[in-house]
Amino acid sequence: MRIAYFDCFSGAGGDLILGALLDAGLSLERLRDELAKLSLSHYEVNVEKVVRKGIGGSRAIVTVDDLHHHDTGRRLFLAAAEGSGEPGRRSHRLEEIIGTSSLDDAVKQKSLTIFRRLAKAEAKVHRTTIDQIDFHEAGAMDAVIAVVGSVAGLAALGIERVYCSPLHVGTGTVECAHGISPVPDPVTAELIKGKPFYSTGADGELLTPAGAAILTTISSGFGPSPSMTMEQIGYGAGTLDHDIPNLLRIMIGEAQGELRGYEKEHIAVLETNIDDMNPQMYDYLMSRMLEMGALDVFLSPVQMKKNRPGTLVTVICQPHLVERFTDFVLRETTTIGLRWRLENHLKADRTIREVQTQYGPVRCKVAETNERITNISPEYEDCKRIALEKKVPLKEVMEAAKAAALFAKIDS
Numbered sequence: 001m002r003i004a005y006f007d008c009f010s011g012a013g014g015d016l017i018l019g020a021l022l023d024a025g026l027s028l029e030r031l032r033d034e035l036a037k038l039s040l041s042h043y044e045v046n047v048e049k050v051v052r053k054g055i056g057g058s059r060a061i062v063t064v065d066d067l068h069h070h071d072t073g074r075r076l077f078l079a080a081a082e083g084s085g086e087p088g089r090r091s092h093r094l095e096e097i098i099g100t101s102s103l104d105d106a107v108k109q110k111s112l113t114i115f116r117r118l119a120k121a122e123a124k125v126h127r128t129t130i131d132q133i134d135f136h137e138a139g140a141m142d143a144v145i146a147v148v149g150s151v152a153g154l155a156a157l158g159i160e161r162v163y164c165s166p167l168h169v170g171t172g173t174v175e176c177a178h179g180i181s182p183v184p185d186p187v188t189a190e191l192i193k194g195k196p197f198y199s200t201g202a203d204g205e206l207l208t209p210a211g212a213a214i215l216t217t218i219s220s221g222f223g224p225s226p227s228m229t230m231e232q233i234g235y236g237a238g239t240l241d242h243d244i245p246n247l248l249r250i251m252i253g254e255a256q257g258e259l260r261g262y263e264k265e266h267i268a269v270l271e272t273n274i275d276d277m278n279p280q281m282y283d284y285l286m287s288r289m290l291e292m293g294a295l296d297v298f299l300s301p302v303q304m305k306k307n308r309p310g311t312l313v314t315v316i317c318q319p320h321l322v323e324r325f326t327d328f329v330l331r332e333t334t335t336i337g338l339r340w341r342l343e344n345h346l347k348a349d350r351t352i353r354e355v356q357t358q359y360g361p362v363r364c365k366v367a368e369t370n371e372r373i374t375n376i377s378p379e380y381e382d383c384k385r386i387a388l389e390k391k392v393p394l395k396e397v398m399e400a401a402k403a404a405a406l407f408a409k410i411d412s
Contacts, residue, residue, distance in 0.1 A: 001160050001161060001254070001255040002157075002158050002159055002160050002161075002252070002253070002254060002255075003159065003160065003161045003162070003163060003226060003228055003252070003253065003254075003255045004154065004157075004159045004161075004162050004163070004250055004251065004252045005162075005163045005164070005165070005225045005226065005228070005250070005251045005252075006020070006162070006163070006164045006165065006215060006219070006248065006249070006250055007165050007225070007248070007249040007250070007251065008164065008165050008166070008167050008168050008207070008215070008248060009165070009168060009244065009245075009247075009249070010168060010202070010206055010238075010242065010244050010245055010246055010247055010248065011167070011168045011169065011170060011205075011206025011207040011208075011211065011248070012167070012206075012207055012208070012211035012212075012214075012215055012248050013146075013207075013208040013210060013211040013238060013248075014142070014143055014145075014146025014147060014150065014208065014210035014211055014214060015059070015060045015061075015062065015142070015146060015236070015238065015239075016060075016211065016236035016237070016238055016247070016248035017146065017150045017211060017214055017215070017236060017248060018031075018060035018145075018146055018149050018150055018153065018236065019047070019057060019058045019059050019060040019234075019235075019236030019237055019248070020057075020058075020234040020235060020236030020248045020249065020250040021149075021150065021153040021154065021157065021234060021236070021250065022047050022058045022060060022153075022234070022236075023057055023058035023234030023235050023236060023250075024157070024232045024233060024234025024250050024252055025157060025232050025234070025252075026153045026156055026157055028045070028046070028047050030153075030156050031045060031149055031152070031153060031156075032045055034103065034107075034148070034149065034152035034153070034156065035145055035148065035149055035152075037101045037102040037103045038097060038098070038101045038103070038144070038148060039097050039100070039101065040097070040141065040144070040145075042064065042065040043062060043063060043064045043065065043141060043142075043145065044061075044062070044063045045060065045061070045062055045063075045145060045149070046060075046061045046063070047059065047060055047061065048061055050237045052235075052237050052238075052241070052245040052246050052247050053241075053244070053245040053246075054245075055235060055245050055247060056235065057234075057235030057236060057237035057247050058234070058235065058236060058237060059236070059237040059238070059239070060146075060149075060236065062141075062142035062145050062146070064141050064142060094115060094144070095112060095115070095116075097144075098111050098112055098115070098144075098148065099112065103148065103152065104152075104155065105408060106155065107148070107151050107152045107155055109351060109352075109353050109354075110151045110217070110218065110351070111147050111148045111151050112354075113217055113351060113352060114147050114151070114213050114214055114217045114218075115144075115147060115213075116130075116352075117191065117213055117216070117217055118187070118191070118209060118210070118213040121187045121190035121191050121209070121213070122187055122209075124190055125186045125187050125190055143210045146210055146214070147210065147213070147214060150214050150218075151214075151218070154218065157232075157252065159252065161220050161255075161349075162218045162219050162220060163219060163220060163221050163222070163223075163225065163226055164215050164219040164221070164222050165222070165223070165224075165225070166195075166196035166197055166198055166222060166223070167192055167195060167196070167197040167198075167207050167212070167215070167222075168197070168198060168199065168200065168202070168206050168207065169183060169184040169188065169192075169197050169198070169199050169205075169206055169207045170183045170184070170199060170202050170203070170204050170205050170206035170207065171183055171199045171201055171202060171203060171204075172203050172204055172205075174204065174205040183199075183204070183205045183206075184197070184205070184207060184212075185205065185208070185209055187209040187212075188205075188207055188208065188209045188212045191209065191212040191213050191216055192207070192212050192216060193293075193318070194265075194318045195216055195222055196222050196223070200244075202242055202243055202244055203242070203243070204240070204242065206242070220263050220349055221263045221264055221265075222265075223264075225251065226255060227255070227256040228251070228253040228254060228255050228256055229253045229254045229256055230251050230252070230253040231252055231253045231254070232250075232251075232252040232253070233249065233250070233251050233252070234249070234250045234252075235247045235248070235249055235250075236248040236249075236250070263346070263347045263348075263349065264344065264345070264346055265344075265345050265347070266319055266342050266343070266344065266345065267295065267316055267317070267318065267319070267342070267343055267345040268316070268317050268318065268319045268321070268322045268340055268341070268342055268343075269314065269315070269316055269340065269341055269342075269343055270314070270315040270316075270317070270322065270325055270326065270329065270338055270339070270340040271312060271313065271314050271315075271338060271339045271340070272312075272313050272329060272333070272335040272337065272338035272339070273302055273304055273310050273311070273312055273313075273335070274310055274311050274313060274333055274334060274335050275304045275308045275309065275310030275311070276334050277311075277333055277334040279311075281332075281333070282299060282311070282313075284332075285297075285313070285329075285332060285333065286299075288328070288332070289315055289325065289328065292321075292324065292325070292328065293317065293318070293321055293324075294315050294316065294317045294321075294325065295316045295317055295318070296314075296315075296316040297313075297314070297315050297316070298314050299311050299312065299313060299314075300312040300314065313329070313333070313335075315329070319342060322340055326338065326340070348367040348368060348369050348374055348375070349367065349368045349369070350365055350366065350367045350368070351365075351366050351368075352364070352365055352366075353366055353405060353408065355401060355404035355405045355408055356404060357397070357400040357401055357403075357404050358400060359386045359390050359392060359397050359400060360386050360390075361382075362378055362379060362382045362383060362386065362397070362400075362401040362404070363378075363379040363382050364376055364377065364378050364379065364401055364402070364404075364405040365377040365379070366405055373405075373406065376401075376402045376405045376406060378397075378398045378401035378402060378405075382401075383397040383398050383401060
């Protein structure tokens, strides 16, 4: 299996990812050909060979003609900023531009997933809805080029799986559209939740929202490099000079050893036994903990001392949230103690894909192991809505969605 490992010793941004791919062997002509499949114009993509702290790399340069404000892509990104009175049109047009392009389906879906995650993070930070957000870095045309170019570039290099080091975020503050923000930027922080990151005290923003969105979406795992026979190395260069080389390194090669098609991570499991609480309260507890970021919450019947029937409450969460849920459980339940432990967690690669059925579009969660589909789960709410609108059995809609997702994989 051909894999790539991003070494983010100096953070990452969309331009650095593009630069690293170009430096590792992606031809500029191939990149331009892929980007030409988008309905965008009045921009140029070039590459410049540079040296950062004695190490050579490639800087991807995206130049946008600001005079052409009536271009399709420019209108998309300028609508809200110019007060066009079309709230939400921006994000919908973005999906339209990518979705109606002639890009390969896999590139389309991965690119859309990246932007949807970015939009969701923006909306959460600004306490609004996705339809109302005003993209900033994510909204610039160069970010679209960076996202689509990165996904298409990885495919062009024949890379089947991507891994990533812990993310170096930098420190201090950064100036953004809303003023001065702490590093990591709030949107970046939202995107890297559950992923390992660090700061060595390097001043400034090293990891941008676009870089975070791309890497946390395409990576199958974070940590040390998997065992591989290295064939290509590339360095993507940033514009600014830091105390450390402003470079992003990519290493590409053939996987060696027992590389599997799943992501490895640690999760925390919290448990407590309760036999003296009003059962009506469990609905509230479970709902609140899921809202607070629990990965899962479930109840199991247990027989306790003195033969009392009780309930085992189990909470699964990211390790950094243990204290939050410990405090909540002790405060909101009748228990006076709980147990917790770390466990290994293996996850199949999964993507959300929108497939076309005879009843309409349906989103499906598709799980894969070593490039083989292991599970397809249609989005229940989509299927329910269609079943009610079309007056057809729900199971027929779900079966049609599964078949469409499977055929889409075979065709790709």
